[in-house]
Amino acid sequence: MLTVNNLAKIYGSSCSHCLELTGPAHKSNVCPRCGSVVACANISFQVDKGEIFGLVGESGSGKSTLVRCLYFDEEATGGEARLAPYQDGRVNMLAVSAQQKRFIRNHLMGMVYQYPHLGLKMYFSCGGNIAEKLLDAGFRHVGRMRERAAELLQRTEVPPGRMDDLPATFSGGMQQRVQIAKALANSPPLLLLDEVTTGLDVSVQARVLDLIRSLQQEMQLAVVVVSHDLGVIRLLSGRTAVMKNGQMVEVGLTDQILEDPQQPYTQLLVSSQL
Ligand SMILES: Nc1ncnc2c1ncn2[C@@H]1O[C@H](COP(=O)(O)OP(=O)(O)OP(=O)(O)O)[C@@H](O)[C@H]1O
Numbered sequence: 659m660l661t662v663n664n665l666a667k668i669y670g671s672s673c674s675h676c677l678e679l680t681g682p683a684h685k686s687n688v689c690p691r692c693g694s695v696v697a698c699a700n701i702s703f704q705v706d707k708g709e710i711f712g713l714v715g716e717s718g719s720g721k722s723t724l725v726r727c728l729y730f731d732e733e734a735t736g737g738e739a740r741l742a743p744y745q746d747g748r749v750n751m752l753a754v755s756a757q758q759k760r761f762i763r764n765h766l767m768g769m770v771y772q773y774p775h776l777g778l779k780m781y782f783s784c785g786g787n788i789a790e791k792l793l794d795a796g797f798r799h800v801g802r803m804r805e806r807a808a809e810l811l812q813r814t815e816v817p818p819g820r821m822d823d824l825p826a827t828f829s830g831g832m833q834q835r836v837q838i839a840k841a842l843a844n845s846p847p848l849l850l851l852d853e854v855t856t857g858l859d860v861s862v863q864a865r866v867l868d869l870i871r872s873l874q875q876e877m878q879l880a881v882v883v884v885s886h887d888l889g890v891i892r893l894l895s896g897r898t899a900v901m902k903n904g905q906m907v908e909v910g911l912t913d914q915i916l917e918d919p920q921q922p923y924t925q926l927l928v929s930s931q932l
């Protein structure tokens with residue numbers, strides 16, 4: 659469904675040494691020559707239809723930057739990403755026009771941000787937030803949009819009676835459910851989740867994770883899940899990549915990564931979270 663090749667994102671002017679002088683081996687993502695931040699480099703992976711792919715790594719390793727580049731919140735500095743339903747996966751979506759990127763984002767992707775205020779307008783009704791995504795996806799009929807919003811809220815276990823309330827008045831767990839409802843509004847084949855449950859109480863977290871699993875199975879979504887919490891990754895993802903200093907240090911079946919990590923960094927990460 660999604661194929662990423664050599665994606666890179668550099669913040670700063672960059673020089674010809676940025677890539678060779680940063681990364682796990684250099685223990686830093688800052689280029690010593692020019693001071694640019696190599697937030698992502700040499701990132702390659704694939705996610706199949708109906709698969710949850712995990713991205714794990716310490717703070718600053720580049721996880722959010724990666725999904726933000728895929729969602730076009732940030733412009734990647736280099737590399738390719740192909741989405742099977744867009745031009746049969748033949749076109750690098752990182753290099754298309756802004757208008758085409760809007761089309762891809764509105765019709766083929768959903769995103770849930772770590773902080774609800776990044777994905778929701780807090781002083782816009784909950785239904786209005788979902789309608790925003792529906793309008794982007796080409797819905798026009800107001801009655802039909804309300805129906806669809808109610809359907810989505812019910813599916814994400816937000817009482818539909820709260821459709822006209824402001825997300826600002828919701829609990830953290832419920833705000834994340836509204837974000838999930840909004841992300842799914844256009845029935846996207848690809849869903850990007852950035853630390854969806856970080857900051858939620860453990861019991862609330864478990865329910866949101868359950869919800870994500872059942873939605874993913876029901877809709878056969880391809881999902882990229884970002885988390886620094888191995889528990890979340892263990893529960894959700896079939897395959898996982900470990901990131902450090904902007905690069906992937908290990909990728910494989912989640913069970914194998916957790917039970918028998920090959921790279922010293924992964925071993926450290928796993929043992930520190932046991
Ligand atoms: N706009 C920006 N300008 C400069 N550097 C940035 C910018 N955004 C992110 N970075 C840097 O890019 C690197 C990767 O950041 P990113 O937010 O992707 O990490 P992360 O893995 O998501 O971390 P966390 O677990 O804390 O969310 C960090 O060194 C960060 O400081």
Ligand SMILES: [Mg+2]
Nearest residue numbers: 721722723853
């Ligand atoms: Mg992040």
Ligand SMILES: [Zn+2]
Nearest residue numbers: 673676689692
């Ligand atoms: Zn440099």
